[in-house]
Amino acid sequence: MNNPCPCYLQIAIDTPLNAVFDYRWQCEDDQRPQVGQLALVPFARREVMGLIVGVAEATDVPVDKLKDALAVRSQLPPLSAKWLALAGFAADYYQRPLGEVALPGLPKNLRVLTTVALDRALKKLAKLETRHDPAPANMPVLNPQQQAAADAIGGAAGFTPSLLYGVTGSGKTEVYLQACAQVLAREPDGQILILVPEINLTPQLEGNIRARFPGVMLATLHSSLSEGERMLHWLAAHQGKARIVLGTRLAILASLPHLKLIVIDEEHDPSYKQQEGLRYSARDLAVWRAWQLQIPIVLGSATPSLETWHHAQSGRYRKLELRERAVQNAVLPQVKLIDMERDKPKDGLTSQLVAAIRQRMERGEQSLLFLNRRGYAPVICCESCGWISECTRCTSFMVLHRPEHRLRCHHCSLEMRIPRHCPTCGNVDLQPLGRGTQRVEEGLQALFPEARVLRIDADSTRKKGSAQEAFASVHRGEVDILVGTQMVAKGHDFKKLTLVGIMNPDTALFSQDYRASERLFAQLMQVAGRAGRAGMPSEVLVQTRYPQHPLYGAVVHHDYDHFASALLEEREQAALPPYLFQALLRAEARELATAIEFLTIARDCLQHPGITINDPIPMTMTRVYNVDRAQLLVESPSRPALQAFLKEWLHMLREMKSRVKWSLEVDPLDI
Ligand SMILES: [Zn+2]
Ligand SMILES: [Zn+2]
Numbered sequence: 001m002n003n004p005c006p007c008y009l010q011i012a013i014d015t016p017l018n019a020v021f022d023y024r025w026q027c028e029d030d031q032r033p034q035v036g037q038l039a040l041v042p043f044a045r046r047e048v049m050g051l052i053v054g055v056a057e058a059t060d061v062p063v064d065k066l067k068d069a070l071a072v073r074s075q076l077p078p079l080s081a082k083w084l085a086l087a088g089f090a091a092d093y094y095q096r097p098l099g100e101v102a103l104p105g106l107p108k109n110l111r112v113l114t115t116v117a118l119d120r121a122l123k124k125l126a127k128l129e130t131r132h133d134p135a136p137a138n139m140p141v142l143n144p145q146q147q148a149a150a151d152a153i154g155g156a157a158g159f160t161p162s163l164l165y166g167v168t169g170s171g172k173t174e175v176y177l178q179a180c181a182q183v184l185a186r187e188p189d190g191q192i193l194i195l196v197p198e199i200n201l202t203p204q205l206e207g208n209i210r211a212r213f214p215g216v217m218l219a220t221l222h223s224s225l226s227e228g229e230r231m232l233h234w235l236a237a238h239q240g241k242a243r244i245v246l247g248t249r250l251a252i253l254a255s256l257p258h259l260k261l262i263v264i265d266e267e268h269d270p271s272y273k274q275q276e277g278l279r280y281s282a283r284d285l286a287v288w289r290a291w292q293l294q295i296p297i298v299l300g301s302a303t304p305s306l307e308t309w310h311h312a313q314s315g316r317y318r319k320l321e322l323r324e325r326a327v328q329n330a331v332l333p334q335v336k337l338i339d340m341e342r343d344k345p346k347d348g349l350t351s352q353l354v355a356a357i358r359q360r361m362e363r364g365e366q367s368l369l370f371l372n373r374r375g376y377a378p379v380i381c382c383e384s385c386g387w388i389s390e391c392t393r394c395t396s397f398m399v400l401h402r403p404e405h406r407l408r409c410h411h412c413s414l415e416m417r418i419p420r421h422c423p424t425c426g427n428v429d430l431q432p433l434g435r436g437t438q439r440v441e442e443g444l445q446a447l448f449p450e451a452r453v454l455r456i457d458a459d460s461t462r463k464k465g466s467a468q469e470a471f472a473s474v475h476r477g478e479v480d481i482l483v484g485t486q487m488v489a490k491g492h493d494f495k496k497l498t499l500v501g502i503m504n505p506d507t508a509l510f511s512q513d514y515r516a517s518e519r520l521f522a523q524l525m526q527v528a529g530r531a532g533r534a535g536m537p538s539e540v541l542v543q544t545r546y547p548q549h550p551l552y553g554a555v556v557h558h559d560y561d562h563f564a565s566a567l568l569e570e571r572e573q574a575a576l577p578p579y580l581f582q583a584l585l586r587a588e589a590r591e592l593a594t595a596i597e598f599l600t601i602a603r604d605c606l607q608h609p610g611i612t613i614n615d616p617i618p619m620t621m622t623r624v625y626n627v628d629r630a631q632l633l634v635e636s637p638s639r640p641a642l643q644a645f646l647k648e649w650l651h652m653l654r655e656m657k658s659r660v661k662w663s664l665e666v667d668p669l670d671i
Contacts, residue, residue, distance in 0.1 A: 006025055007027060007055055008058065009022070009023045009025050009055055010022055010054030011039055011051065012050055012097070012103070013043055013050045016097065020098065020099075022061045023067055024059075024068050025069045025072070026068070032055060033052055033055055035054060035081070036078030036083070037052045037079075038050070039072045040069065040072075041069045042067050042068075050099065075115070075122065076110075076238075080255070082293065083255050090278070092643075095650050104278070105253035107230045108227050109227050109230070117228070118231070122235065124232060125235050125236060125239065132215065132216070134185050139177075145321065146174060146322060149179075150179045153298045158294050159294045159295065160296040161287060161297050161316070162297070162320050163267075163309070164320050164322070165301065165304060165322070168332075168529020169326065170323070170326055171322065171326030172265070172322065173265070174326065176298070180263070184216060184243060187260045190258055190260035191243055191244070191245065191256045191258045192263065193262045193263070193286075194245070195264045196248060196265045197265070197272060197490070199223065204492075205246065209246060216244060218245075219245045219246070221233055221250065222247050222250070222251070233245075238255040240258050248271070249274060249282035251282075252289070261295060261296055263300070266301055267308055302560070304564070306578060327533065327535050333531040336540070336541050336542070338541055338542065338544070340545050347440075348443060349440075349444075356539065356541055359499075360498060361450075361451060365498040366494060366499075367480070367500075368494070369503060370485075370500060370503065373435075373436045373485070373504075374457040375408070376400045376401055376402035376435075376439045377402075377433055377435055378397060379398070379400070379432075380398075381431055382422035382424065382425060382427050384425055384427045385425040385427065388433075391411070393626045396410070401438065402418075402438055407419075418430075437485060441483050444481055454479040454483070455484065456483070457485040457487060467487070475494065475495070486523065486527075488530070489527040493533050493534075495533070495534040500530055500538075500541070502527065504543065505544065509551065513671065517551055525558070528540040528555070550563075580635055581637070581639045582633060583642060583646055585662060585663075586630070586631045586662060587629070588660070591628060592630060595616075595629065595630040596630050602616075602653060602662075603616060605656075608644075608648075611635070611636050611641060650664060
């Protein structure tokens, strides 16, 4: 008998328990379930969807404990062994159960209990005609550096990681597209995965890809798709119909059976790191996936992360450089520092910045003022008794939002009306301290009554589609002065923008976070890069109290190379990443002491040679929404040693069954 029944299915379920569970299954007609298929099973008095990771003839589970699987999704081709290995690697590396990694990445409609949505999507997909004509349309001529880079990526064989290091406006996207064209032409079924950091950057790129490859199916995967769309796009990728998949970090776990090239745009961007639940780095997983499949991967940036730069310097990654802007005669903007000690700002603006804006107004050009702080003022205070608007639930301040007449905590969303008088002493004269984008907008409107001022930040773009509309009005030239947070720093290509003013970047210079200067530099280069992309001469004015700071010197000279090399040297001397590997154990409790106590026990429960366990400390922002938070940093110069330690340690922590809520993050970005 070659098909003994029943058989036993080993099924991974999305639970925090580190386990795969056995179920009994009675095969109908000779169809054996396959590894990689989804199965509906009873679990903890519910019915849930699980992933079959093994099919066995026998089980150790006693018969009376064994339950029957309810259904197997056999209409869907199984997830491949390679995909399961990817999920397995991510689970192992980030120290999470397999089910917690593998299942949440699948579309919700696949995981719900009825098969209607799946059948409908499969039918819809079957009807979609695939022309599979990889011939590109209207490919522009590349400059020699771009062409060399496109050929190097498109012609690479095997696992070939490349850093595409190109100044802002150097035409990296065009390099990706032409490399894609080469791969699509060469690989008859080949698929390409393109990752981008932010969803508000995708419409532009999506349009470009569609226009360039009219005969190729494109699927997009990101969090603002409807569940129906997500299911359809996921299936198109899973069935190999979509030749190009464009997505945000979650797309790294898409099923792509014929994946031949991975592109990661703006690889330094922190949004590739998931900050909750499974705290993975999509960029790092992408490199592993490329290695697993032995395919090329390209990481693009004007300001690569130090990790990637380190690999490029050491020769592990190939470095492809674009030193010039792609548009003819477009040169990098001139960066100037304005010493705020000499040119004292009024309403946050120095006289030099005001004069530069006025000049743009007269010429009919656009200006962008960058300030990474939304709201009107970060805090209000009483000058007579010293009261300040602290959040009652967090270690932070209530931010003044004057147009909305509210105080808001940006961490726990607590909201209240602006008090009419000081809650402590009754003084009616409460003053805003500092300034956010709303206050800058107000100041500009007063200074330039004839100007069309537009603010773009998380507050002004709450409504769906409003961000797109705001950006479109800048593109149409309906805006003279744009004020914005980091939302405006990335990706956009404003043709008439010739002035960027950076208002108050100094605070990051003195941050305790050793990554702050790397981030600040990247952010300044990004936002500076918005200017002069169409060829008009342009400037970037940085208002600072520390014009002598070496970071600003590097910004003035657009000199990422030296800046990065100096930072790397510092990191090596101080034994910090990328020369050291870290993991962070976080604990949360109503009382800080409880969290610290848990971490102290954790610190003392296991010792390992080559592993440094630091003392537990409160997090910089200790209290959020009435919960106190503390952390414990574990470090090692050896990644394998750290991994081995974490495995054993986590096992012990789980056994402790503490009531403190805790989580572990491998390769944390924020410490
Ligand atoms: Zn007072
Ligand atoms: Zn709060």
